[in-house]
Amino acid sequence: MKDFLNVLIGIASTPALLVALIAVIGLILQKKSTSNILLGGIKTFVGFLVLTGGAGIVQNSLTPFGEMFTHAFSVQGVVPNNEAIVALALTKYGTPTALIMLVGMIANILIARFTRFKYIYLTGHATLYMSCMIAVIMTVSGFTTVPLILLGGLILGMANALSPAILQPFMKSVTGTDEVALGHTGNFGYMISAVIGKFFGNKNHSTEDLKVPKGLSFLRDSTVAITITMGIIYIILAILAGQGYIETKLSDGTNFIIYSIQMAGTFAAGVFVILSGVRLILGEIIPAFKGISEKLVPNSKPALDCPIVFPYAPNAVLVGFFSSFIGGIVSMVIMIALHTIIVLPGVVPHFFCGATAGVFGNATGGRRGAIIGSFIHGIVISFMPIALMPVLGNLGFANSTFSDTDYGVVGLFLGGLGGAGGVVLITTGIFVVLAIMVILTVFKKKNVDPAVNK
Amino acid sequence: MKIAAVCGSGLGSSFMVEMNIKSILDQLGINQDDIEVTHFDMGSATPDSADHFFVGQDLAEATEKLGAEKVTVLKSIIDKNELKEKVVQYLQESGRMPK
Numbered sequence A: 001m002k003d004f005l006n007v008l009i010g011i012a013s014t015p016a017l018l019v020a021l022i023a024v025i026g027l028i029l030q031k032k033s034t035s036n037i038l039l040g041g042i043k044t045f046v047g048f049l050v051l052t053g054g055a056g057i058v059q060n061s062l063t064p065f066g067e068m069f070t071h072a073f074s075v076q077g078v079v080p081n082n083e084a085i086v087a088l089a090l091t092k093y094g095t096p097t098a099l100i101m102l103v104g105m106i107a108n109i110l111i112a113r114f115t116r117f118k119y120i121y122l123t124g125h126a127t128l129y130m131s132c133m134i135a136v137i138m139t140v141s142g143f144t145t146v147p148l149i150l151l152g153g154l155i156l157g158m159a160n161a162l163s164p165a166i167l168q169p170f171m172k173s174v175t176g177t178d179e180v181a182l183g184h185t186g187n188f189g190y191m192i193s194a195v196i197g198k199f200f201g202n203k204n205h206s207t208e209d210l211k212v213p214k215g216l217s218f219l220r221d222s223t224v225a226i227t228i229t230m231g232i233i234y235i236i237l238a239i240l241a242g243q244g245y246i247e248t249k250l251s252d253g254t255n256f257i258i259y260s261i262q263m264a265g266t267f268a269a270g271v272f273v274i275l276s277g278v279r280l281i282l283g284e285i286i287p288a289f290k291g292i293s294e295k296l297v298p299n300s301k302p303a304l305d306c307p308i309v310f311p312y313a314p315n316a317v318l319v320g321f322f323s324s325f326i327g328g329i330v331s332m333v334i335m336i337a338l339h340t341i342i343v344l345p346g347v348v349p350h351f352f353c354g355a356t357a358g359v360f361g362n363a364t365g366g367r368r369g370a371i372i373g374s375f376i377h378g379i380v381i382s383f384m385p386i387a388l389m390p391v392l393g394n395l396g397f398a399n400s401t402f403s404d405t406d407y408g409v410v411g412l413f414l415g416g417l418g419g420a421g422g423v424v425l426i427t428t429g430i431f432v433v434l435a436i437m438v439i440l441t442v443f444k445k446k447n448v449d450p451a452v453n454k
Numbered sequence B: 001m002k003i004a005a006v007c008g009s010g011l012g013s014s015f016m017v018e019m020n021i022k023s024i025l026d027q028l029g030i031n032q033d034d035i036e037v038t039h040f041d042m043g044s045a046t047p048d049s050a051d052h053f054f055v056g057q058d059l060a061e062a063t064e065k066l067g068a069e070k071v072t073v074l075k076s077i078i079d080k081n082e083l084k085e086k087v088v089q090y091l092q093e094s095g096r097m098p099k
Helices: A002-012 A015-029 A034-073 A082-114 A124-140 A145-175 A187-200 A222-241 A243-250 A256-296 A306-312 A314-338 A347-397 A405-453 B013-028 B057-066 B080-093
Strands: A077-080 A119-121 A301-304 B002-007 B036-041 B052-056 B071-074
Touching: A002 A015, A015 A034, A015 A082, A015 A256, A034 A077, A034 A082, A034 A222, A034 A243, A034 A256, A077 A222, A077 A347, A082 A119, A082 A124, A082 A145, A082 A256, A082 A347, A082 A405, A119 A145, A119 A256, A124 A145, A124 A256, A124 A347, A124 A405, A145 A187, A145 A301, A145 A306, A145 A347, A145 A405, A187 A347, A187 A405, A222 A243, A222 A256, A222 A347, A243 A256, A256 B013, A301 B013, A306 A314, A306 A347, A306 B013, A306 B052, A306 B057, A314 A347, A314 B057, A347 A405, B002 B013, B002 B057, B013 B036, B013 B052, B013 B080, B052 B057, B052 B080, B057 B071, B071 B080
Parallel strands: A119 A301, B002 B036, B002 B052, B052 B071
Antiparallel strands: none
16 A cells, blocks of 8 residues: 555646646546557547756756856847746746646636636646646745645636736737637736727728738748747857857857857757657646547637737738737846846747737737737736746746746746745635635626526 | 747747647647647647648748648638648648548
């Protein structure tokens, strides 16, 4: 019995086995064949190891980056990249992340079943990354074991039902249907962009009437986009840090420019490996989640990843990216002037989130809405990480951080409460939000009932 | 036979299209023992990596490298009816389903 218990504890404290076990449970619940169950379990197991392998590669590139940056600017420089920071965090917080994700998916289903927030969050990588951030912040705030996992899962389930909900009125005007919602970690930023578009723009002058140059689709290839932008950043940094410093201290004699290009490629390679791992991890878990949620909550609305809105306004996608990226550059200049931590404009968050912000800004405020909305979005995702980093504990010093707005919203909610009143205040905060969700549900039902009676 | 959905990062949208293709194959009662459905990011997809690719309109331009005859472009990746129509069309063209 004691040995059996030790094996169980061993599995639970080995995140790779734990995620495999979650996948296996999902496959069993779907009544898959034994060979499929075995196959899926093994793939998920290896996926986690691939992901943590990628973390090592990213680390090899970020460590010299950090040293070059502090040498050149005397402040910390940060590359916002969700994959990089999650992979680094998972090497330490793998077990709570996996369990929070599991509880979070169950909480999401329960919330969708019993409240008016009928959204099932199917963007698996966003759920995984959010679980990871919640695991880190709540651990830093003093949570451990069962409360960490149950309350962490609860806040994840709530966030995953609420973030599509706040955007849904605007999502309807983008897609023209109420059947599908947006489930992405930038939802808060898209809402800001849509609201700005409403006040400052004019819906009738759509971005889609503009002629926009083609040939920028290479930016959709994240490996290429990351290598190019990181290459530019590294080379500028290398010149500022000085050839002598790099060749004596970091590159072991290799030419400083060649070294910079190699480091940029290493970062992109690390992200590539991490993404392969993420795909393997989610490959079995998400279809199970989808299948089970469809059975238990038949009237649910799927919340899907941000590129689903791109085809509705392809020009706004480009306008939004550039505008958001310029917002990132302006922010960086302000940070340099103010001598704060410097957040570099990450091409991936500005592309995916900036583009989506552009689509929403355009939906409410045409081209002016797209430009102003995504510009402000670009500023928000640059400054939010500075506020977020202190609540991440040691991970705040990792030279990479979470970029999208919803990480900031959830992270600052938890981190702010944790800083003010630790475990007690966070627990109270979570239940207050849950109570508000329940009250809103009761009120909606009351509003609906008279109509039904008529 | 291998069918792949493709999107920018190969994480969310393409995965969703993959799941939708699978459920369409289930609905149609197609024997899936030798049909593999998977998803890729735009950067990793090569002409050899699948027999046919499904991709959203916004990425159509980037799929030239895969060969026009191997790619089906979707006007909307959330429109299941459009997807079903185009999956059926592909299955008929490749002889997997009677016309």
